[in-house]
Amino acid sequence: MLMKNTINWEWNIWKDNFCQTYENKGWIPVKYAFSFKYIDGGTLLDYALKKERLLLEINKDMDNKILIDIRSAGLPDFVTNRINRQFLHKTEELFNELRSLEHLIKKNPIENKKESNQTTRDNNSRKKPCRTCGNMNKKNRYHLESACWFKNKESNIKSKNNHEIETELIEKTNSSTINQNKAFTK
Numbered sequence: 001m002l003m004k005n006t007i008n009w010e011w012n013i014w015k016d017n018f019c020q021t022y023e024n025k026g027w028i029p030v031k032y033a034f035s036f037k038y039i040d041g042g043t044l045l046d047y048a049l050k051k052e053r054l055l056l057e058i059n060k061d062m063d064n065k066i067l068i069d070i071r072s073a074g075l076p077d078f079v080t081n082r083i084n085r086q087f088l089h090k091t092e093e094l095f096n097e098l099r100s101l102e103h104l105i106k107k108n109p110i111e112n113k114k115e116s117n118q119t120t121r122d123n124n125s126r127k128k129p130c131r132t133c134g135n136m137n138k139k140n141r142y143h144l145e146s147a148c149w150f151k152n153k154e155s156n157i158k159s160k161n162n163h164e165i166e167t168e169l170i171e172k173t174n175s176s177t178i179n180q181n182k183a184f185t186k
Contacts, residue, residue, distance in 0.1 A: 033058050037074040044079065044098040044105060047071075052091065068094050079104055 033054035038047045051071045055062060068088050072080050082104070083097050132151040133141040145151065 029054075030058050034070065038076060038079075040105075044075065044102055045095060047074070048091075048095060048098055064090055067091060076105075 033051070036051055036054055038044065048071050051074060052067060055067060055070060068091060069085075071091075071094065072083060072085070075083075079098075079101055082101055083094075088094050088097070128142070129139065130141050130143055130145050130148050132145060132148045133139070136150055138150070
């Protein structure tokens with residue numbers, strides 16, 4: 001490019017040639033712009049501005065209604081359910097709606113409860129060692145007692161080949177009853 005465009009050429013020609021040579025002609029920016037979604041932790045307005053910038057970098061001639069729809073598709077459901085689509089005709093109207101719904105993102109009680117319940121459940125199961133494993137001298141095993149492998153193993157013990165023991169017990173009980181009968185008859 002440097003050999004072809006000498007220093008005497010105008011800046012516009014340099015700029016056009018440079019942009020044509022090094023612009024991204026693949027699908028990666030398009031996929032990223034369309035799949036970009038809101039991530040917890042940021043504001044809704046920041047998300048909307050970044051999504052608009054990404055979409056306009058791809059196609060500067062996009063219709064406002066399409067821009068609004070694509071931006072809204074990346075928002076969480078509990079936010080989009082509160083936005084009335086029929087009254088949004090300009091991107092500024094969407095920005096105003098998102099500003100008014102910021103409080104939903106900062107304090108969403110449903111998600112906070114789910115997260116707190118899950119973390120407390122995880123913390124409780126981590127903090128307490130399994131009693132069954134502790135009784136069997138298998139220490140430092142932290143899992144739920146209902147899921148303990150050794151507890152299940154103990155409850156599934158089956159008696160096999162105990163015929164000899166049974167016959168000995170029967171003989172002992174028979175001999176003891178015979179001895180008792182002899183004692184009564186004397």
